[in-house]
Amino acid sequence: MSSYKSDIEIARESTMQPIGEIGEKLGIPYEALMPFGHTKAKVSQGFIESVKDNKQGKLILVTAISPTPAGEGKTTTTVGLGDGLNRIGKKATICIREPSLGPCFGMKGGAAGGGHAQVVPMEDINLHFTGDFHAIGAAHNLLSALIDNHIHWENKSGLDPRRITWRRVVDMNDRALRNINVGLGGPFNGTPRESGFDITVASEIMAIFCLATDLDDLSRRIGNIVVGYTRDMTPVRAREINAEGAMTVLLKDAFMPNLVQTLENNPAFIHGGPFANIAHGCNSVIATTTALKIADYVVTEAGFGADLGAEKFFDIKCRKAGLEPAAVVLVATARALKMHGGVAKTDLNTENVEAITSGCKNLGRHIDNLSKYGVPVTVAINRFVTDSDAELQAIQAFCEARGVQAFNCEHWEKGGAGTEALAHHIAEVADSGASKFELLYNDEMSLWDKAEHIAKTLYGADEIIADNKVRKQFAQFEQDGYGHFPVCMAKTQYSFSTDPSLMGAPSGHAVPIREVRLSAGAEFIVVVCGDIMTMPGLPRVPSADHIHLNEQGQIDGLF
Template identity: 55%
Template sequence: MKSETEIVKSDIEIAQAARLLPIGEIAEKLGLREEDIIPYGRNKAKIDLAARNRHPKTAEAKLVLVTAMSPTPAGEGKSTVTVGLAQALNKVGKRAIAALREPSLGPNFGLKGGAAGGGYSQVVPMEDINLHFTGDFHAITTAHNLLAAVIDNHLYQGNALNLDPARVVWRRVLDMNDRALRQIVIGLGGRTNGVTRESGFDITVASEIMAILCLVEDLKELKEALGKILIGYTYDKQPIYVRDLHVEGAMAAVLKDAIHPNLVQTLENTPALIHGGPFANIAHGCNSLTATRMALTLGEYVVTEAGFGSDLGAEKFFDIKCRKGDLHPNAAVIVATVRALKYHGGVARRELGKENLDAIAHGFANLEHHVRIVERANVPFVIALNRFTSDTEAEIEFVQTLCKEHGFPVAVTNVWAEGGNGGVELARSVISTVENSNQTFHPIYELDGSIQDKIEAVCRDVYEADGVVFTDEAKRQMAECERNGWDELPVCMAKTQYSFSDNAKAIGDVKGFTITIREIRPSLGAGFLVCLTGDIMTMPGLPKEPTALKIDIHEDGSITGLF
């Protein structure tokens, strides 16, 4: 068996050494014709949405969601497992496709790095995917800031809509981590520079337009959704929408290419659709509905992922994306690692390389909680124990024993070091789970309750909180949403990814806590209400030593430092 220590190449070196097939050959694997794809060079293409109508979905298509236990600073490798599982399914005779989110430049240059998998389970061309790719994020940024410019121009040109500058809720975005832009004052320097008011920037992946692009299925629906965006309120507290400014057509025109899913491949030439990338904190954290539907049309097995742990990504996948797209996941894979179990068992990050069975036993409660979340949606699951070099055989065997004692199906994976071969056990377990299950998926909560009912359902049934506290501001906003008829929408909880609570430092399977809802933001175009808890940042900052300091490009055009 190949181990991590035997692989001296970095992720980018592995990716650069890969033998990529021309993108036309990848398209042919899926049964796509020349007119179905829009090439972006030799190794990337967009799939024309019209191709979906020429390739009706087959009854055999199975949807597998990859989620994980609560994230840790050590990293769990969820994207790597997603790619590795798709490769492994192909190795055991299934026509599999990976469907993933696009990486954001902010984390790429910040602390997290890219999101194209790792080791021998990557999507390629890795450099392109982690940088500008096909320009989707640039289009979203432009459409978002076009609207911001039109709003401020409307205020300057006489404000026919009676829009209150102090109640404009639409900010600007940038696909970069830049804490200095979180709160700003615009319109300084004299009357000709516009109306002076407070505003700010969010990161592009937090834009409502990103969420919209990932939940609509054609240009007509896109334009309608853009028109529903709430931009602010009049002086007498009446809502103003994008359609009142008549700019939705121009915004949709900017997004005309971005709406088409992107086709690339893995290191083993498995087809992969990478499209969209909404924040899993502030939005629903899943790749686009169009990409998932396209993949279900073209493949037998579609392996997709949702951001962070099951309390955020999977819950929103079930309650927002699946509800909107009438999707029915056939199985879930919950990624766990020995290191994460030890971390949630109280071991400091610097000590995670040391064998500690007691900490694993204590941290196992975190994994159990994530299993309960998936079970509440009535989705069968498999635990993917993602192996790392520091894991001892005793630790691996102990986790397997704990899973067996709890009745959890588990498969040890080594897809980072071995690619698809390292995920064959997991692939076979997933196939068996799918073929032998008669469970019927259902969302975790129903839409016919009040806003408070839906929030409390997520906090009670997903986070297992003892109660929910609403600030006066959240109560006011909830009443405002009800007055305006927005109470039938699903809720999108904005919470720390590190804990089931709203306290990032409360790790493990925290008990005896309440969730505080401090603000409710209507995302009417996307079709949900964002409920903010704790200190959620919509514009991250750079760390003391950002990854950008390690990235370089050489005279021959090769890039180093990306991971």
């Protein structure tokens, strides 16, 4: 039975179509593709330009309740819904993020869906894919090298080595690189200073890459990056050290969206992968906007739970790209809701309707939050084989009481056939024009008020708190002309609060702001609440321990 097979085994048994045939389903001629083998390709800039005046398709967001170790299956549901829409005769595609190597070899594993709702070739997508992340890391580190070279020679900008804010990146979990010293070994090796590494997905280049609308916009945003300050705190930008041209060259090919396919041979765009904490956690704008011009329905996802992912999708990505979603799918599982209801992970296979009912507080908060954006909400219950009928009925009853339809989905086991009912409903909602999308706040609000509004409106907090230094930084960013930027809230994904142990739907808490960071190229302000890690470490037993080539030369252990 397929339920006993691993994701990679299911993916390996699939029959993939040549990528040219996948492109044809969206009207992409083969000459507009840059193939990477037989099953992956990039879509040319020329083709993207040629479809800009096409009619716009309907955009559907898939988000989720607050994540738990039990898993929610947001990417799996995105893939399953895309397959379901194609199965009922709709011209649909999906847009998701590229996985990072760090989590693949760390604890989380891959991010290509699961079961019979996957994108393939699974091994390639989860590993080097088309080299986009390598290009982004190279562009980021080129800027790092140019900064140190600029200081080594004449330092015409007056950049203070003690006030450089730009670090280096590598796409791997490596705690030993969080804090380092560079420039040691005498004057021929540069100016000694403290620095460090972040993981590539936390790079501002990644956020810029995923928000830029074309190569000119990409270059402009790179030039706007603030890399540090002079002694009198004047910002120094990347363009002042002539970095944007060479960096854009490194990103030119990577900037073209990647086209692959699902297990059911439906088209899928996988492009970009910004952190869902320190950045906005969505796939690239250019992939999404291109997909909307060549498909009638585009299913996309945003990172983590709706309080982070959906909020940033709406208030950052949609705001900047002028997108208007037609429907939202909120993914929940009985297992996760039991955890939000106080059940330990070891006891999740035991029926517990009472815990489900208690845990639905988290689901209810997310439903209420999403309704504030004016986009119709539908709940997708990602069904596990251990879920009882009574538990699923409890979730559906809770949703019905709130006027929201909930669908039991079995895409993990059945692929698109397991989401047919959901697909019919979502297509109907998207076509109805019922969405009256509006942003949570306007550009004119102060940065402090934006952060406070999110915390009070979506997190259930009573207040945000910060010391005087942080408050002055808010004011300084406004004085420097960045007050119109949206805020990118960086907090734990496991709770509406900043305490990951407070599950369910906590209210009345304070949200402490530890620092604020400027992402001048990405054009948002990062508001760091609590401890946020931009360079993860490996767990005691990393996934890398189990990944190897088998006797047939195939990859085993990747999930």
